[in-house]
Amino acid sequence: MDLSTRYLGLDLRTPLVPSASPLCDEVDNLKRMEDAGAAAVVLHSLFEEQLTREQDAIGRQLMFGADSFAEALTYLPQPQEFHMGPDQYLDHIRRAKQAVRIPIIASLNGASLGGWIDYAKKIQQAGADALELNVYYIPTAMDRSGIEIEQTYLDILKAVKDVVSIPVAMKLSPFFSNMANMARQLDQAGVNALVLFNRFYQPDVNLDSLEIQANLNLSTPQAMRLPLRWIAILFGHLKADLAATGGLHTAEDAIKMLMVGADVTMLCSVLLERGIGVIREIEAGISDWMVERDYQSLQQLKGSMSQKYCADPAAFERAQYMKVILGGPRV
Secondary structure: OEOOEEEOOEEEOOOEEEOOOHHHHOHHHHHHHHHHOOOOEEEEEEEHHHHHHHHHOHHHHHHOOHHHHHHHHOOOOOHHHOOOOHHHHHHHHHHHHHHOOOOEEEEEEEOOOOOHHHHHHHHHHHOOOEEEEEEOOOOOOOOOOHHHHHHHHHHHHHHHHHHOOOOEEEEEOOOOOOHHHHHHHHHHOOOOEEEEOOOOOOOEEEOOOOEEEOOOOOOOHHHHHHHHHHHHHHOOOOOOEEEEOOOOOOHHHHHHHHHHOOOEEEEOHHHHHHOOOHHHHHHHHHHHHHHHOOOOEHHHHOOOOOOOOOOOHHHHOHHHHHHHHHOOOOO
8 A cells, every 4th residue: 555645845655744742852752653654753843932032142131130020030931941942952853863764844933033044044954854834923913914914924934945945834823814815825935835723722711820821732633624624625726735733633534634635644632642653553544444445545535525626615615504504403
């Protein structure tokens, strides 16, 4: 069974790629992922805030006279709370490249140009095979238009593409007024892949402490419905590759994403819940399903259920909404 695919200009043995998570912090885990059948791996993100702190020596300044404004220090993570510093991150890439044969995709997380340009170059020099830009941006300024927000994404992409030659992916949120148009703009600007979608962690209210607290929940299979729809809509209309992330827990989930047009399917929550060895199980499940239906290769099924090729293209748009509403339970 030929499960090979191509993503970010890289020839991959299968479409199964572990996405950024704490599991990627240890080189031994990367070896285990390779042994379990991972085709490539996305390292955890280096954060823009880390780069800003290093460049401006903010860490030292914050700690000086901390007693006078201790409350302010709680608004940003302390240096020791990050997984590793920028220099350690570059060393992690080098050690990962020495330890495994599968491609290593680095990740930068931020909301502005920040120090991304310089570190994009350093990440390439450290040996990363590709770079994923994880733009985590929640616009709150009421005087900023949607066009300005979109331009921020385009500026980040263009600035990074100008200084590196390795392929660049962009991990997006779904919160654009016209997702299809945003995808096309990024495609025309030269993005090599779109990763759909970034999960914004929603805040919660702690009723005991009366504080706003971070809330981290692992994804469930229901989360895959949104990227499934948009990958199906975008397939065949972009030069950029499409990566599905969010809610993939089984071989069936991965097959669905591939059939609507994904080039790779990224795994995270399922690895944290069930262990790295589940990669092997998912690969076997994909292969068995294809054998039962006489598929010879992944390319035969990829995109076959996208909006471009499925029997009912309107199913991905309003028509399906009307069908669900009108055909729902009666009370």
